[in-house]
Amino acid sequence: MSSKNNSGISRRSVLKGSAAIAGAAAGSQLITGFPAVIASEPVTLRYLGTAVNQSADIAKKVEEDLGIKIEYIPVTTDDVTKRIITQPNSFDIVDSEYFSLPNLIPSGNLIGMDANKIKYADKLATVMTKGEINGKKIGLQGTAPAKVFYLEKQRGKTFASEQTEWITLIPTTYNADTLGIRPDLIGRPIETWAELLNPEFKGKASILNIPSIGIMDAAMVVESMGKYTYPDKGNMTKEEIDMTIALLIEAKKAGQFRAFWSDFNESVNLMASGEVVIQSMWSPAVTAVRSKGIACTYQPLKEGYRAWASGFGLPKTLKGKKLDAAYEFINWFLSGWAGAYLNRQGYYSAVLETAKENMEPYEWAFWMEGKPAEKDIHAPDGSLLEKAGAVRDGGSYEDRMGSVACWNSVMDENEYMIKKWNEFIAA
Amino acid sequence: MIAQSRWTPYWQAAPMTLVFAVFFIVPLIATFVVSFWEYNQYSIQPAMTGENYTEIFDGCIAGLPELCTIFKTYLSTLKFAAIVWALTLVIGFTIAYFLVFHIRTLTMQIILALVCTIPFLTSNVIRMISWIPLLGRNGLVNQALLGLGITDQPLDWLLYSNFSVVLAFVHLNTVFMIIPLLNSMFRIDKSLIEAAYDTGASGWQTLVNVVIPLSKTGIAIGSIFVITIVMGDYITIGVMGGQQIASVGKIIQVQTNFLQFPLAAANAVLLLVTVLSMILLLTRIVDIRKEL
Known part of the structure; x- marks a missing residue:
């Protein structure tokens, strides 16, 4: 009985409501001439x-x-x-x-x-x-x-x-992206991209398996090792691709890499579990590792960032x-x-x-000006990101974006690069 | 009842044929056709070129004696297929044999066969990923080994290695061997086994001369399942191998991600031909149709 009543009422109110909306829409159109689209x-x-x-x-x-x-x-x-x-x-x-x-x-x-x-x-x-x-x-x-x-x-x-x-x-x-490190497991300062292939971290390094981005990280390493300076890292010639991949293959055969990752969460797991102590990483992944209470630094490096x-x-x-x-x-x-x-x-x-x-001054100071946090810093979902006194890795917006060395890219030789990347994975 | 039109069986098979044609034959033909097309970074154009196929084998002759990428990849995938096939066969056969010939009541047999399928109630990705915390550098196994003083350093080869890939494959695929083997073993007339014993055959002789020949269909069907799964897989190899081990599926995936569809199609056709010839070889050895 009551359900019958309810449905009757709701049907009537729906009808009424839609009539009202239609009326309002028609009315507004008549009076103002604006289409009541939304x-x-x-x-x-x-x-x-x-x-x-x-x-x-x-x-x-x-x-x-x-x-x-x-x-x-x-x-x-x-x-x-x-x-x-x-x-x-x-x-x-x-x-x-x-x-x-x-x-x-x-x-x-x-x-x-x-x-x-x-x-x-x-x-x-x-x-x-x-x-x-x-x-x-x-x-x-x-x-x-x-x-x-x-x-x-x-x-x-x-x-x-x-x-x-x-x-x-x-x-x-x-x-601006850079390498993520586990400062607690490395125990010394890391300052250059070349450290990714440092034999000291044999079996504890990782690079991302997305060819167009991975090759750029590799290029940063090549330059910082002083092996070669690319005219444009983001648009390599075939010879430059050959040379870069050859270096990666050499490192892979020597057992430098623990694993590769292609999904954000994989990089978090590799780092958090301690399988890897130095790797290419994205900023929210570093935050995710830290929010587990594990030390992880998004390390600024002297050669700059890949943006x-x-x-x-x-x-x-x-x-x-x-x-x-x-x-x-x-x-x-x-x-x-x-x-x-x-x-x-x-x-x-x-x-x-x-x-x-739209930000509190202390938030702006921490995130954008690179100043020590006056208060605890929270993520939008309310979880604690940084305690008061912490400083953002890499500092201010100007410091970080100002030190960008190169950008993610699609090369003219993209096809060739992917072929060579597959060779690296198969090596 | 008596006068059936000779077309009746065709009508009855029509719905399945239609589904099969639309969802299998047509895409397959499309893949085959596209494998001869040309492409650039943002479009594919109809053409009739063998370039995608020569591209796959690029450097295979020039680079000798060093193996080219595609041969290396196939070799690695075939190696996994062989190892996993052998292991799942031995394990699957043993389990099926035990269930059929050593468990006495039918109820118990059914219950235990169902127990074998319980892992399938969860996703295979989850079953695979659960190995990671177990085998990792700071994982359960390494901690146990260190704690017991068996090793003084964590074993790195437990995870992201050939070992972990094979382990996960065997774990995921043994059931595909068990089920067809169970099916064919249940059909073996028990009196044949008794007759073998009565005529003085040893347990081993009975196994080799009676049980194995009569389980041939199950072995063949199980093998087809396992081999096709391993040959086309790239997720297990990716996750358990730390993406450091190449697989044909991964090459195809990377190529589709970079919109090189014709090249990916050519690779898919190549993989299909390889797997089909393996299956053809299997069916040459065992006539599945005749023995079903």
């Missing part, structure tokens, strides 16, 4: 990217603030590229790495974003847009974002050398209210809340000013 029906954006950037908190906040629903499609870095090329209709907005762009743009599946519709377009970090910090040039070897930031026209297939109004990707996160960046792109098929919603979402993303959220995880955000407004 009020009438929430827009859902299918957000393709890696799981690392897809936080449930951000999706929740967007829905609260804009009424836009975010539906995450989490895949690996390589699969993001694959998906853009092979299934460009399967997402509405994509968070892709800049280094994939030389593969993506010629396919024509992504379109340039209209800078006039991006509210903070002129406030985007200069590291991204110009490759400089406070007027000081940083290392631009590899596929540096500054080289692939603009298109010549909206549906263009070539990158512009000058600033244009068509942006390829709007930065979401970027960072990466990812950003939002739009598929060519996007139009109508979904396109409007995508711009609205991107503008929201740049407006500070999300930036602060990402900065608190150790990434860097696209518009620093707005992020700063």
Whole structure:
């Protein structure tokens, strides 16, 4: 009986509600002339990217603030590229790495974003847009974002050398990568990339098994050993690839490596279990090891960092209210809340000013200025990251991003490089 | 009942044929066709080129006597297939033999056969990963060995080595050997065994001359399972080998990740041909159809 009543009421209220919404929508259209796009029906954006950037908190906040629903499609870095090329209709907005762009743009599946519709377009970090910090040039070897930031026209297939109004990707996160070490098990200072192949760490080193990134780490090692200086580490010739892989094979045969990793979590496990004491690592992995109470340092090295960046792109098929919603979402993303959220995880955000407004001064001082933490530093989920007094590895934004030596890249000889990398794995 | 159309069996087989055609034959043909296409970093174009195949064997003759990547990889994968096949066969045969000929009641046999399948209630990735904390440098086994004073240094070869790969393969795949062997052993008429004993055959002679020949179908089917799984695997080799050991599957995976689909397709065709010829050889030795 009661259930019958309930269903009756709910059906009636639903009818009433929808009538009211329809009325309101119609009314607003009549009076103001604005299409009541978002009020009438929430827009859902299918957000393709890696799981690392897809936080449930951000999706929740967007829905609260804009009424836009975010539906995450989490895949690996390589699969993001694959998906853009092979299934460009399967997402509405994509968070892709800049280094994939030389593969993506010629396919024509992504379109340039209209800078006039991006509210903070002129406030985007200069590291991204110009490759400089406070007027000081940083290392631009590899596929540096500054080289692939603009298109010549909206549906263009070539990158512009000058600033244009068509942006390829709007930065979401970027960072400077280096080696992670277990200071407790090494017990002496580590200052150079060459230590990765130091026989002292025989059987206790690891490198990542993603060819396009692993080869760059190897190149940093080659240069720091004084064996060779590449004209451009991010775009090697066949001979340079041969030489770099030969060095890796030699080290592998000598038993230098304990294992290779290709998934973020694998690097955490290798480090936390003590199987490995020095390896290529990503910043959130270092944080994950530390949060287990195990000492792990994201060691700044004198040759500098290997940097990466990812950003939002739009598929060519996007139009109508979904396109409007995508711009609205991107503008929201740049407006500070999300930036602060990402900065608190150790990434860097696209518009620093707005992020700063959304962070506590002591947080900003710790994460961005490299100052000792005045209070305990917490992650966005509330877990304790650092006790008061701690200093961020590598110091300030300027120190870290300013010491970038090269960027993740796709080489002209990419195919050859992958073949040689397979040879290294088989050796 | 009497006058069946001669087309009836074809109609009955039609649904399965359709599923088989759409989900197996068509993709296979597509793979084969694409393996002759050209590609660049962001697209693949229809073509008729053998380049992908020559690319696979690039440097194989020039580099002699040093083996080229593809031969090295196949050799390593074949080595694992052989070792794992031999181990799962011996272990699987022993378990099946015990269940069929030494357990007396049918209920107990069924219960114990089910016990063998219990590990399959969890994902095979989890079964594989659970070895890691056991075998690691600071793992349970090493701590026990150190604690008992058997070794004075942790054994590194326990994990991320050929040993750990074989261990995980045997652990994951023995059941695929047990089940078909159980099936064919159950069909062996017990009076044949009695007759063998009565005519004075020893236990060993009975095994070699009666049980093994009559289990041939089970051995063949189990072998097909184990060999095809090991030949195509890249996850077990990746996780347990610390990604330091090459496998054909891993090469294909890396190539698809970098959008080199035609090259990956050519490798897949090569792998398929290799595995099919192994199976063909097996079925030459044992006529599975006749003995089922």
